[in-house]
Amino acid sequence: xxxxxxxxxxxKKPALSNEPTxxxxxxxxxxxxAKRKSPVLVELFTSxxxxxxxxxxxxxxxxxxxxxxSEAEIITLSLHVDYWNRLGWxxxxxxxxxxxxxxxxxxxxxxxxxxxxxxxxxxxxxxxVGGNMNEANKAxxxxxxxxxxxxxxxISGDKLKVKISELPEHSYSNVFLAVAENNLSTNVKRGENxxxxxxxxxxxxxxxxxxxxxxxxxxxxxxxxxxxxxAWKKENLKFVVFIQVEQTSKIIGxxxxxx
Numbered sequence: 001x002x003x004x005x006x007x008x009x010x011x012k013k014p015a016l017s018n019e020p021t022x023x024x025x026x027x028x029x030x031x032x033x034a035k036r037k038s039p040v041l042v043e044l045f046t047s048x049x050x051x052x053x054x055x056x057x058x059x060x061x062x063x064x065x066x067x068x069x070s071e072a073e074i075i076t077l078s079l080h081v082d083y084w085n086r087l088g089w090x091x092x093x094x095x096x097x098x099x100x101x102x103x104x105x106x107x108x109x110x111x112x113x114x115x116x117x118x119x120x121x122x123x124x125x126x127x128x129v130g131g132n133m134n135e136a137n138k139a140x141x142x143x144x145x146x147x148x149x150x151x152x153x154x155i156s157g158d159k160l161k162v163k164i165s166e167l168p169e170h171s172y173s174n175v176f177l178a179v180a181e182n183n184l185s186t187n188v189k190r191g192e193n194x195x196x197x198x199x200x201x202x203x204x205x206x207x208x209x210x211x212x213x214x215x216x217x218x219x220x221x222x223x224x225x226x227x228x229x230x231a232w233k234k235e236n237l238k239f240v241v242f243i244q245v246e247q248t249s250k251i252i253g254x255x256x257x258x259x
Contacts, residue, residue, distance in 0.1 A: 037069070037070075037071060037072055037073040037144070038071060038072050038073065038143075038144040038145070038146070038148055039072070039073045039075055039148060039253075039254045039255055040069075040072040040073065040074055040075065040122060040123055040140050040143045040144055040251075040254070041075050041076075041077070041122070041123055041124070041240075041242050041251045041254040042060065042063055042074055042075070042076045042077070042120060042121075042122050042136070042140065043076075043077045043078075043079060043120070043121045043122075044056055044057070044059075044060045044076070044077070044078045044079065044118060044119070044120050044121075044130050045079050045081055045098065045101075045102045045115070045117055045118065045119040045120075045121070045130075046060075046078055046079070046080055046081070046117055046118045046130065047080055047081050047083075047084035047085075047091050047094065047117050048080070048084075048089060048091040048092075048093075048094075048186055048188050048191070048193060048198055049084035049085065049087055049088065049089045049091060049188075049191040049192060049193065050084055050117045050118065050192060050193075051192035051193055052117065052118060052131065053117055053118045053130070053193075054193065054196070054198055055118075055130075055131045056117075056118030056120065056129075056130030056131045057078065057118070057198065057199070057200060057201070058199075059120075059130060059131065059133050059136060060076050060078055060120075060130070060201055060202060061199065061200075061201035061202075062133075063076055063136065063140075064076040064182070064201050064202055065201070068137070069137070069140050069141065069144065071140075071141055071144035071145075072140050072141070072143070072144035074140060075240055075242075075254050075255070075256050076180075076201065076202040077178050077180055077202050077204050077240060078093075078180070078200060078201060078202045078203050078204060079095075079098035079101060079102070079204050079207075080093040080094040080095070080098060080203065080204075081094060081098050081099040081102055081115070081117060082094040082095060082096050082098070082099050083099055083115070084117070084191075087191060087192075088190045088191040088192075088194075089188055089189070089190045089191030089192075089193070089194070092186065093184075093186075093200070093203050093204075093205075095207075097207060098204065098207070099115070101207070102115050102119065103115060104249070105119075105121055105124075105127060105249060108124075108248070108249040109127050116129075117130075118130030118131060120132075120135075120136060120139075122136065122139035122140055122143050123139075123143035123146065123250065123251040124244055124245075124248070124249040124250045124251045125143065125248075125249065125250050125251075126139035126142065126143065143251075146168075146250075146252075147168040147252075148168065148251075148252060148253045148254070149164050149165065149166055149167045149168060149243055149252055149253030150164070150165050150166040150253070151163070151164050151241055151243075151253050151254065151255035152164075152165075152255070153239065153241060153255055153256070153257040154257070155239070155257060155259065158225055158226060158227070159223050159224065159225050159226070160177070160223065160224050160225075160226055160239055160241075160257075161221075161222075161223050162175070162177075162210065162211075162220075162221065162222050162223070162224070162241055163219075163220075163221050164213075164219055164220040164221070164243065164253060165218070165219045167213065167217065167218055167219065167220075167243075167252065167253070168252055170213070170215060170243075170245055170252050171215050171245055171246070171247055171248075172212070172213070172214055172215060172245070172246050172247070173212070173213045173243050173244060173245045173246060173252065174209050174211075174212055174213075174243070174244050174246055175209065175210050175211040175212065175213060175220060175222070175241065175242075175243050176207065176208070176209055176210065176241070176242050176243075176244060177206075177207070177208055177209075177210045177224060177226075177239060177240070177241055178204050178206070178207045178239075178240040178241075178242070179204070179205045179206040179207075179226065179228075179232075179237060179238075179239055179240075180202045180203060180204050180205060180237070180238050180240060181202075181203050181205055181232055181233065181236050181237055181238075182201050182202060182203075182236045182237075182238070183201075183233070183236045184199070184200040184201075184203050184236075185197055185198060185199045185200060186198050186200065202238075205232060205237075206226075210222055210224045210241075213243065226239070228259070234259050235259075237258065237259040238256050238257065238258045238259065239256060239257050239258075239259065240254065240255075240256045241254070241255055241256070242254040242255075
């Protein structure tokens with residue numbers, strides 16, 4: 001686990017034809033209740049410049065690919081922070097936006113403004129060192145028991161359609177869209193991981209708010225346009241939509257769809 005001091009953030013918060021291509025994900029109510037797994041969001045704050053991070057990156061990839069929980073559908077996101085960049089290697093996937101999000105969690109978990117890598121956060125309510133798979137399993141199992149909203153997603157052309165219903169009791173919440181890419185790797189030439197080729201899973205390429213839900217709202221619908229730059233491989237992309245209570249950081253709904 002690597003600490004970089006006290007950092008405090010002030011967080012406010014193809015188709016070959018000309019016809020649109022529509023891709024529909026199996027909606028969350030189509031699976032029989034007895035077999036339905038509860039979706040759980042696992043976020044990893046990491047950096048290519050951190051020597052403690054590769055084992056946690058492997059843990060996240062394992063959770064994504066192997067789906068080891070009998071209770072949860074594990075949806076993963078890897079957010080590369082930028083504060084390691086000053087120490088010899090610039091992480092090409094890093095963004096100050098992801099460092100800011102980690103600062104939001106630092107305040108939520110009352111860590112006194114301290115941030116560290118690798119940090120894993122499960123459903124916005126559990127945080128621990130990302131290399132600790134035992135803690136990950138416990139947090140995922142616990143989070144799978146919490147009620148979640150139903151989120152239906154579909155893609156038509158360059159637009160993502162989002163329909164949210166069956167919201168559990170909540171206060172003011174934000175609806176986020178993360179675009180993430182799998183099967184990435186980087187040849188790190190300097191810094192703590194210099195000379196290593198690091199594999200990456202679920203790397204967040206874009207993170208944005210696409211709506212807000214008040215305490216009185218029972219449902220939510222929106223449509224948002226997206227772009228896929230040439231450097232992103234479409235076959236490896238996924239769109240993750242999640243609902244997060246602003247005051248507590250709890251995730252009350254999450255779903256994903258592949259492009």
